[in-house]
Amino acid sequence: MKLQVSVDLLSLEQAMNLLQEVSPYVDIIEAGTPLIKQEGLKVLTTFKQYFPDKLIFADMKTMDAGGLEAEMAFKAGADFTTVLAVSNDSTIEGAVTAARKYGKYVTADLISVSDRVSRARTLENLGVNYLELHCGLDEQANHLCTSTADELTALRNAVSISLSAAGGINEKTIQEVEAAGADVAAVGAAIYSANSPAEAARRLREKINSQG
Numbered sequence: 001m002k003l004q005v006s007v008d009l010l011s012l013e014q015a016m017n018l019l020q021e022v023s024p025y026v027d028i029i030e031a032g033t034p035l036i037k038q039e040g041l042k043v044l045t046t047f048k049q050y051f052p053d054k055l056i057f058a059d060m061k062t063m064d065a066g067g068l069e070a071e072m073a074f075k076a077g078a079d080f081t082t083v084l085a086v087s088n089d090s091t092i093e094g095a096v097t098a099a100r101k102y103g104k105y106v107t108a109d110l111i112s113v114s115d116r117v118s119r120a121r122t123l124e125n126l127g128v129n130y131l132e133l134h135c136g137l138d139e140q141a142n143h144l145c146t147s148t149a150d151e152l153t154a155l156r157n158a159v160s161i162s163l164s165a166a167g168g169i170n171e172k173t174i175q176e177v178e179a180a181g182a183d184v185a186a187v188g189a190a191i192y193s194a195n196s197p198a199e200a201a202r203r204l205r206e207k208i209n210s211q212g
């Protein structure tokens with residue numbers, strides 16, 4: 001399983017300071033939605049420039065103009081862009097077409113989808129590369145998330161495309177997420193809010209490695 005750090009900080013300077021510390025332990029660097037909104041797409045270009053051996057994930061959370069927004073992210077340096085799974089199929093198709101043109105990837109974020117298994121099957125048919133099971137920050141704050149492991153298992157049984165999990169994952173839960181079939185675990189606060197982000201990322205990496 002790959003480890004993704006979700007950089008939900010509000011300045012490029014803070015983001016770069018964090019990444020200098022944690023990048024050795026992660027496979028994927030995510031520019032969080034608030035960071036992209038605050039600093040612009042240049043964060044993607046900067047991440048790619050300084051960390052060329054990492055995959056760069058743009059959490060665009062696109063809801064409309066799928067082709068245009070995906071193209072913007074890929075041109076700026078992203079390897080992945082996200083589109084909201086609740087958006088119209090034509091929006092998803094636009095993002096998928098752009099990803100194919102650039103040889104990059106689309107992740108559909110299942111946040112706020114009620115029938116996730118049914119939507120997952122449609123999204124697979126539409127050509128998305130990854131499905132992200134995501135408990136958002138507001139849902140976490142209001143204790144609205146159900147079991148990530150059970151949900152992942154249901155998705156794993158329903159589709160063949162890659163799965164990622166995001167939302168409140170930490171050292172205690174990362175092995176459960178991997179065992180349930182995730183190909184990527186995205187971790188934000190458990191890394192950037194830790195006393196030592198580098199140590200937190202190192203321990204998460206160790207948990208993944210020890211799972212085999």
Ligand SMILES: O=C(CO)[C@H](O)[C@H](O)COP(=O)(O)O
Binds near residue numbers: 007166167
């Ligand atoms: O996309 C996000 C919020 O919309 C976050 O990046 C994602 O939830 C992971 O962060 P955390 O581990 O802090 O929950």
